[in-house]
Amino acid sequence: MSKKLVIQNNNCLKIRSLLIKSLYNAGSGHPGSSLSLIEILYYIYRNEKNFKLILSKGHGVPGQYAVMRFFKELDNKNFNNLRKINSKAQGHPDKRNFKKIDASTGALGQGLSIAIGYAMAKxxxxxxxxxxxxxxxxxxxxxxxxxxLMFLNSNYLKKLIIIVDYNKFQNEDLISKTLPMPMIEEKWKSFGFKVFRTNGHNLNNLDKTINKVKKTKKPSVIIADTIKGKGISFMENSGHWHSAKITRNFYLKALEELNVKKK
Amino acid sequence: MSKKNKAIRDVFGEVLVKFAKKNKKIFAISPDLKSATKLSIFKKEIPERFIETGIAEANAIGIASGLAMSGLKPVVASFGSFLSGKNIEIRVSIGFNNAPAILVGTHGGLIGPDGPTQAGLQDISVMRSIPNIKIFQPASPIETAAILYHCIKLKVPSYIRISRQANKEIYNKNYKFVEGKPYIVKNDMKDGVIFTSGNMVERCLDASNLLKNMYKIGVVNIPSIKPLNKSKILKIISKTKRLFSVEDHSINGGLGSAMLEIISKYNIKKPFCLHGLNDFTQSGEVEELYKYYNLDGSGIAKFLRKNI
Known part of the structure; x- marks a missing residue:
């Protein structure tokens, strides 16, 4: 592993500890859903300029706040008041509070349409x-x-990059135990998409795949295989940690696993 | 003053193209139905800024949000019943994001043989409940152009409800649209005043004329349903004895409800009666339906007489 990649992976560990701290302070929130998208968001914030980011799965926003905090785009006070009254860091993305939140989301399913509008405008x-x-x-x-997807099938937008955080879980259980969605790649393909499958926790793979999408002149999607709760053993692949309060014991245990000393 | 009747949707389609030829930020988004909403004219004249989403209103609303937040001016047009049916998409993508898109709900009111599923009968109630969104309804061709022009300049989202019927021109070139302003179209209001809007203005004038030998009933056109200038409304109320609202829309949450909110807030002690629709309607010829639901001139006159 290159030295650069070691540093970047370490940065993602730091972001995870920031995230866990903010969720611990909040006393509620979505740890599992936030932990699965850290590398994806870190990649975008670290490598892209003049980008728009629509976090359509708005409940993952603590992950975005932690990345924003790491890149000093969110102040400590608001970051530590996640989900509290009058805090800028609301429970779901709130465009009113940040120039760099490009869309308020939270009611699921809407972000891709908004992103299409942004990409057409760009x-x-x-x-x-x-x-x-x-x-x-x-x-x-x-x-x-x-x-x-039907729209994109006949309207290719070169500025649009779609990433699915494929952590295999939904609200409190596996997708396969809630409403199974077999043949996910085939579904996208049948709508005219080129499907790229990658490991959503591997920054090298993400980099390669995103660059491939930029060179592909047809509608594309990245299905990023991720692990819900990634990085904290007891949260990984757990329906419970989709949305749950992190108690002090779990908080300390999580920090220990992330190997960050508590101040 | 021209008396030639012209369908509001035709005026909308033509005027939008006229504005869009000058303002390159204007986009038209059509979830199918372009010949009914008259966005077909836009497609023909400015195809590069015409977006067809197919029968997918939610996606149309989301695309409008993204375009609007990028500084462009999208106009989505579909039947008011279908657009306002996408409550959560409008609530979040447009309302909560304060995305300055224009949503145009055509086929407001009683529309004819297609029946209640296609008619905008609760659209104002739905839209009025969403913060940030302004609501307008033109009564005539001139007012349609003026409202559309106003909405294009707005930095917040708006909903324009337009009817399917042809309406007489009640204004002339000197008409100036002012947001929130109620427009008195018949001033003689000793015995009462009707607050109404859109397609119903003409019908209320008919009702007032039918009763002119018995009562002096004024008619006020409310093209700006949200916001509404409260002090101007209160001034009108002070000049009369009885208050009425008439709308081709559900009385739950529509114009009458908006008036009631003002009346209760300022503790107005004058009789107020609402007239409108209480139920899903049915198929039938347009004028047959307005008559059946007592929303034609003589039906409104009957309502007024009963309540004076």
């Missing part, structure tokens, strides 16, 4: 940068997603 206005849309896999059950 092309029309000849603006630089890409529009990223991060979808949850459970979110794919929303009908509006498939309305968007």
């Amino acid at each position: 092309e029309y206005l000849k603006k630089k940068g890409y529009v990223y849309c991060v979808l949850g896999d459970g979110e794919l059950q929303e009908g509006q997603i498939w309305e968007s």
Whole structure:
């Protein structure tokens, strides 16, 4: 592993500890859903300029706040008041509070359509940068997603990059035990998409795949295999940690696993 | 003053193209139905800024949100019943994001043989409940152009409800649209005043004329349903004895409800009666339906007489 990658992976560990701390302070929130998208968001914030990011799975926003905090785009006070009254860091993305939150989301299924609008505008206005849309896999059950895919089938948008955080879980259980969605790749392919499958926790793989998408001149999607609760053993692949209070014991245990000394 | 009747949706389609030829930020988004909403004219004249989403209103609303938040001016047009049916998409993508898109709900009111599923009968109630969104309804061709022009300049989202019927021109070139302002179209209001809007203005004038030998009933056009200028409404109320609202829309949450909110807030002690729809309607010819639901001139006159 290159030295650069070691540093980047270490940064993602730091972001995870920031995330756990903010969720511990909040006393509620979505740890599992946030932990699965850390590398995806870190990659975008670290490598992209003039980007728009639509976090369609809005409940993962503590992950975005932690990445924003790491890159000093969110102050400590608001970050530590996650989900508290009058805090900028609301429970779901709130565009009113941040210039860099490009869309308020939370009611699932809507972000891809909004991202299409942004990507069309970027092309029309000849603006630089890409529009990223991060979808949850459970979110794919929303009908509006498939309305968007039908649209993209005949309207290729070169500025749009879609990433599915494929952690295989939804609200409190596995997707396969809630409403199974077999043949996920085939579903996208049948809508005219080129499907790229990658490991959503591997920054090298993400880099390669995103660059491939940028060179592909047709509608594309990245299905990023991720682990719900990634990085904290007892949260990994657990329906319980989709949305749960982190108690002090669990908080200390999580920090220990992330190998960050508590101040 | 021209008396030639012109369907509001035709005016909308033509005027939008006229504005869009000058303002390159205007986009038209059509979830199918372009010949009914008259976005077909836009598609023909400015195809590069015409977006067809197919029968997918939710996606259309989301795309409008993204375009609007990028500084462009999207206009989504579909039947008011279908658009307002997408409550959560409008609530979050447009309302909560305060995305300055224009949503145009056509086929407001009683629309004819297609029946209640296609008719906008609760759209104002739905839209009025969502913060940030302004609501307008034109009564005539001139007012349609003025409202559309106003909405294009707005930095917040708006909903324009337009009817399917042809409406007489009640204004002239000097008409100036002011957001929130109620427009008195018949001033003689000794015995009562009707607050109404859109397609119903003409019908209320008919009702007032039918009763002119018995009562002096004024008619006020409310093109701006949200926001509503409260002090101007209170001034009108002070000049009369009885208050009425008439709308081709559900009385739960529509114009009458908006008036009631003002009346209760300022503790107005004058009789107020609402007239409108209480139920899903049915198929039938347009004028047959307005008559059946007592929303034609003589039906409204009957309602007024009963309540004076």
